[in-house]
Amino acid sequence: MASRFVRSSKYRHVFGRPTRKEQCYDNIRISKNAWDTNLVKVDPPLRQRKFVTSLTPSKANPTYLSVNWEASGGGAFAVIPLNEKGRLPEQLPLFRGHKAVVLDTDWCPFDDFLIASGSDDGKAFIWRVPEDFTLRTDEGEDPKDVAPIKQLAGHSRKVGHVLFNPAAANVLATSSGDYTVKLWDVEAGSPRLTLKHTDIVQSLSWSANGSLLVTTSRDKKLRIWDVRQEAPAHVVPGHAGAKNSRVTWMGEHDRIATTGFSKMSDRQLGLWDIRDPKEPVGGFQMLDSISGVCMPFWDDSTQCLYLAGKGDGNIRYFEYEHDKFEYLSEYKSGDPQRGVAFLPKRGVNMHENEVMRAFKTVNDSYIEPISFIVPRRAEVFQGDIYPPVVGTKPAMSAAEWFDGAEGLPPKIDLESVYEGEEPTEIPPTSKPVSRVPSSSTLLSPSKKETEPTPLKREPESLKEPPRPSPAIRSPPPSMKEQTSSIAALASKFDDKEDSTSGEDDSSSFEEVAKPVERRQIKLPEKHTQTTEPAAITRKISSPISPTKLANPISPSKPASSAPPPSSASSQPASATLPGSNDQITLQDIKTLLETQSRTISGQSEKIALLTAEVDRLKTTIGDRL
Numbered sequence: 001m002a003s004r005f006v007r008s009s010k011y012r013h014v015f016g017r018p019t020r021k022e023q024c025y026d027n028i029r030i031s032k033n034a035w036d037t038n039l040v041k042v043d044p045p046l047r048q049r050k051f052v053t054s055l056t057p058s059k060a061n062p063t064y065l066s067v068n069w070e071a072s073g074g075g076a077f078a079v080i081p082l083n084e085k086g087r088l089p090e091q092l093p094l095f096r097g098h099k100a101v102v103l104d105t106d107w108c109p110f111d112d113f114l115i116a117s118g119s120d121d122g123k124a125f126i127w128r129v130p131e132d133f134t135l136r137t138d139e140g141e142d143p144k145d146v147a148p149i150k151q152l153a154g155h156s157r158k159v160g161h162v163l164f165n166p167a168a169a170n171v172l173a174t175s176s177g178d179y180t181v182k183l184w185d186v187e188a189g190s191p192r193l194t195l196k197h198t199d200i201v202q203s204l205s206w207s208a209n210g211s212l213l214v215t216t217s218r219d220k221k222l223r224i225w226d227v228r229q230e231a232p233a234h235v236v237p238g239h240a241g242a243k244n245s246r247v248t249w250m251g252e253h254d255r256i257a258t259t260g261f262s263k264m265s266d267r268q269l270g271l272w273d274i275r276d277p278k279e280p281v282g283g284f285q286m287l288d289s290i291s292g293v294c295m296p297f298w299d300d301s302t303q304c305l306y307l308a309g310k311g312d313g314n315i316r317y318f319e320y321e322h323d324k325f326e327y328l329s330e331y332k333s334g335d336p337q338r339g340v341a342f343l344p345k346r347g348v349n350m351h352e353n354e355v356m357r358a359f360k361t362v363n364d365s366y367i368e369p370i371s372f373i374v375p376r377r378a379e380v381f382q383g384d385i386y387p388p389v390v391g392t393k394p395a396m397s398a399a400e401w402f403d404g405a406e407g408l409p410p411k412i413d414l415e416s417v418y419e420g421e422e423p424t425e426i427p428p429t430s431k432p433v434s435r436v437p438s439s440s441t442l443l444s445p446s447k448k449e450t451e452p453t454p455l456k457r458e459p460e461s462l463k464e465p466p467r468p469s470p471a472i473r474s475p476p477p478s479m480k481e482q483t484s485s486i487a488a489l490a491s492k493f494d495d496k497e498d499s500t501s502g503e504d505d506s507s508s509f510e511e512v513a514k515p516v517e518r519r520q521i522k523l524p525e526k527h528t529q530t531t532e533p534a535a536i537t538r539k540i541s542s543p544i545s546p547t548k549l550a551n552p553i554s555p556s557k558p559a560s561s562a563p564p565p566s567s568a569s570s571q572p573a574s575a576t577l578p579g580s581n582d583q584i585t586l587q588d589i590k591t592l593l594e595t596q597s598r599t600i601s602g603q604s605e606k607i608a609l610l611t612a613e614v615d616r617l618k619t620t621i622g623d624r625l
Helices: 398-402 414-416 431-435 438-451 452-463 479-491 498-512 516-523 528-538 542-551 567-575 588-624
Strands: 016-017 040-042 064-069 075-081 094-097 102-107 114-119 125-126 149-151 159-165 172-175 180-185 190-196 201-206 212-217 219-227 230-235 246-250 257-262 266-274 285-288 294-299 304-309 314-323 326-333 340-343 354-362 367-373 411-413 423-425
Touching: 016 326, 040 102, 040 340, 040 354, 040 528, 064 102, 075 102, 075 114, 094 114, 094 125, 102 190, 114 159, 125 159, 172 201, 172 398, 212 246, 212 257, 219 479, 246 294, 266 294, 266 326, 294 354, 304 354, 438 479, 498 588
Parallel strands: 102 159, 201 246
Antiparallel strands: 016 367, 040 064, 064 075, 075 094, 102 114, 114 125, 125 149, 159 172, 172 180, 180 190, 201 212, 212 219, 219 230, 246 257, 257 266, 266 285, 294 304, 304 314, 314 326, 340 354, 354 367, 411 423
């Protein structure tokens, strides 16, 4: 009974657990720039670096946390090792090189120590984290800043977003205030493709195989790009509100999720089908009336969507099922956040059934980890909540991707990481293969020769059986016939008439073998083969069928010579022999069946009238009471 009212889900009881202040990252000066970005980027901790050098799908690094820093003398950002918790030193080694404030950062998914940044100076830089990097230095030693290893110059205005391709190595997308998104070959340091918009891009997200890109812009349009064609596949109206909107691709699904505002400034959640994105699936879902921008984060392994709002301390999460978002729960906190980053599942603590971990900025002074845990009492690996995740190898190189290659990167089995072993690599799923049109076109010529014969004749053969076997042609026996057959069977076991009972028993056993001879009568007419079995099998229980079948088998024996089992059974038998002593025709059987059907229909009408009368009496009695 509970399943009718409560939806079954593994993550229905997930709860958020905050972290003590001593285990947070304190004494941080987060940038106060008003540009709409997440401010922090993060991925799995150092404890897995022994086995894995890079396991992240996107926006990730296995060891570090990047933070947009409030610095003077140009822009800078900080890289914090995840194992260095507590209060950080006053002087930190910063990543300096931009001439203006840093607006966004992103970790390379296939190189732990490679990170990209975008700045208000109109440039994107590529950085490499030094080996054994730490924030703590010896006494009297000044921290050494890190310089970029490559500059990507091509935009005429500020670079607001940087995002690595999740499937191809060294492919970077940058959005700018010049209304363009450029795709860079990081090794060559040159832009290869340009996607032109009509207004500032507010958010962008890659598909799982890195072939498509979705963007939202200030002109309230949602664009789905086939990036290597440098043209949008779809341009549809997005959220109607004037405030910023965000978008995230839902992993390997052909769905995208957006957050934005309505004309009445209500926060909304939208689910879009990329094949037909004219309007969201099921319309926009109203969230609340808070004015802060809602930041969406998709976890492809748990099929959950996390929404964190700027200016409020709550994080709500939904589960994607049956093409809609099912609300799970909400983490509530009194400390508002400006920036949030989520750790992919391969970096969580699997021994405590932690499915996600968020890092939120608090008062622009420290970063607090929040663990989302499935409440289970288990001391073994939970494979149902820890499916395989994206591994260390890209699906293709940058040159192959720009030439038109597609594919998903291989994955790793988290059970091997849980046991402390070297991660086991799993080949990617076969979703891209199913979309390849060549497989269907190769089979189409052979199908053209075979499809017309079986597929067109099978419906005709299916239409023919209803003709000989409708319920009207073979109705069940009437009440009189049933009572007569029961009386006939009871008379066979009467102890008072020993001689007659023996004869009846012998005749009944002889009649059992008669259905074998029954087929010989139907051989002259092929049409009767489809109609007679249905009619005869339904009348085996009645006493009419033995007398009818006895005459064709032994024509020399008159019908009156057969001893009737009872007086009740003789009446229907005489009615079925209208002037024919030698042979019963099919027309006689049909006539009898039609009369029986009319009798049953009449009885059904009487029953319906009686039922209606009973209901009427019940209502009148109920009204009087």
